[in-house]
Amino acid sequence: MSNQDYSANNCFVCGPDNPIGLRIQFHMHNDICHGSFTPSENHMGYKNVTHGGIVFSLLDDVMANWLFLQNKVAQTAKCDLRYRKPLPINTKVNLEGTCIKQKGKVAFMYGKVISDINDELIAESHAKFMIISDL
Numbered sequence: 797m798s799n800q801d802y803s804a805n806n807c808f809v810c811g812p813d814n815p816i817g818l819r820i821q822f823h824m825h826n827d828i829c830h831g832s833f834t835p836s837e838n839h840m841g842y843k844n845v846t847h848g849g850i851v852f853s854l855l856d857d858v859m860a861n862w863l864f865l866q867n868k869v870a871q872t873a874k875c876d877l878r879y880r881k882p883l884p885i886n887t888k889v890n891l892e893g894t895c896i897k898q899k900g901k902v903a904f905m906y907g908k909v910i911s912d913i914n915d916e917l918i919a920e921s922h923a924k925f926m927i928i929s930d931l
Contacts, residue, residue: 830890
């Protein structure tokens with residue numbers, strides 16, 4: 797397989813070519829993957845609260861992008877997710893993902909969604925990712 801086979805340009809969360817995607821841009825700083833997002837009415841679950849699946853997608857992608865920015869292609873193998881607070885729509889959040897450790901082809905990751913307004917923890921996740929290729 798070529799590196800082209802692992803293009804993420806149409807990814808729902810980070811793909812710049814996905815017309816209905818979230819288009820989050822991720823970057824590394826001090827060994828932490830960072831991004832930010834502000835949910836709109838299109839991301840709502842119940843009244844004025846962001847759908848939990850969107851929150852999970854944010855966590856999943858910030859952890860996966862930590863690996864991707866290290867030139868590793870990986871897929872989620874297992875995820876333990878904890879929702880701490882509802883995420884009101886139109887509330888900017890900051891995303892952080894880190895690698896706790898790597899053992900062979902398994903990366904043990906941690907991600908969190910944090911309110912930009914008051915630094916409250918909205919949700920967090922511990923996950924295992926299977927590394928399937930190096931770029």
